[in-house]
Amino acid sequence: MAIKFIPFFYTLIFATILVAVVPKAEIRRLSIYGIIFGAIFDVVLVSIANITGSFRYINYEPFGLIGIHFLAPISWAIFFIIYFYFLPNKRSYIYLYTISGVFYSMMFCQMITKLGVLKLSHGIIDSIIPFVLWFPLATWGYLKLLKR
Numbered sequence: 001m002a003i004k005f006i007p008f009f010y011t012l013i014f015a016t017i018l019v020a021v022v023p024k025a026e027i028r029r030l031s032i033y034g035i036i037f038g039a040i041f042d043v044v045l046v047s048i049a050n051i052t053g054s055f056r057y058i059n060y061e062p063f064g065l066i067g068i069h070f071l072a073p074i075s076w077a078i079f080f081i082i083y084f085y086f087l088p089n090k091r092s093y094i095y096l097y098t099i100s101g102v103f104y105s106m107m108f109c110q111m112i113t114k115l116g117v118l119k120l121s122h123g124i125i126d127s128i129i130p131f132v133l134w135f136p137l138a139t140w141g142y143l144k145l146l147k148r
Helices: 003-021 024-052 071-085 091-114 125-147
Strands: 055-057 118-120
Touching (some): 003 071, 024 055, 024 125, 071 125, 118 125
Antiparallel strands (some): 055 118
């Protein structure tokens, strides 16, 4: 299998999980949050990484533009819909859940790096810093938007 098709598989897996576990009404409700905190954050993060040289997508051939893989923002939007759907209500659990999300994302980042989809300039540091900032900010933003 060509490396360029790996993102199609993990996007398909996330989409399958989304449809299997999240009710349609909740998918509709959470989609805007997934787009904001998943897709848009990913595009901003990858753009900053491309400018600073921290990390970049490789082997995406015709499936990207300006260093951004076409499926990555879609995958992150789907992931964050699932993430927000299962977000607990109790504060201490929210902290634990957010930390778990950071660790899962770091492991996923390392996996796609080893599969040849992503290149990290500074090794594991490049898979820690973005998620340590991203997840608490996304969780806080989502909770603030819900309270209105």
